[in-house]
Amino acid sequence: MNDYIYGKNSFFEALDNKRIIKAYVLSDDKIKNYNIDYQIVDRKTLDKMSNYNNHQGYLAEVKKFELSKVDDMLKDKNGLIVMLDGLTDVHNFGAIIRTCECAGVDGIIYKSHNSVKVNDTVGKVASGALEYMKIAEVGNLVNTIKDLKKKGYWIVGSDGDAKDLYTDINYDMNVVLIIGSEGKGMSRLVKEQCDYIVKLPMKGHVTSLNASVAAGILIYNIISNK
DSSP states (O other): OOEEEESHHHHHHHHHTTOEEEEEESOOTTTTTSSOEEEEOOHHHHHHHTTTOOOTTEEEEEOOOOOOOGGGGOOSSSOEEEEEESOOOHHHHHHHHHHHHHHTOOEEEEESSSSOOOOHHHHHHHTTGGGGOOEEEESOHHHHHHHHHHTTEEEEEEOTTOSEETTSSOOOSEEEEEEEBTTTBSOHHHHHTOSEEEEOOOOSSOOOOOHHHHHHHHHHHHHHTO
């Protein structure tokens, strides 16, 4: 079964990457010179096809997104992989994909069960970044972490109760950054595999950040310290 994407940025990135099978648009002004199959439809049709999300006049059936392998993400030095431990919100996932692509992260890993997966909403929130991001799905995060350690990666988890601040660590190494679930954080077994656990300082009345916001801060701090 193929996937559907909607939203202007996602649509045109998929178009440039030749993933579109058929397009559904309000107007063909910007796509009529492309060699693709398309159909002009009214707004109500697009609203229904996109489940009443913000399609911006563009929706397309696309070839199924191809997941990568973890080995495709590996680097000899200064690599950065983001691992999602039980993330369930598609908007957080899409935002993390967008941040990772912008920051030059080598890949994203998530588990195959009880976790968010790539879908049309994720693609829309990612605003085209999905087309350029290596994403792997694995059955067991702990086994994957152990394998990555053997290949020279250090595991950095994030937890509000950690002793070390996120700025206390020297990131001049291959890093796997683990982002836990929105409600529970990292699972116990994954946390036990971490070489470092860091926290973001909380000085206000609210004691936690949105997962995608926290991920963005941590990612850019790691990138800037490599």
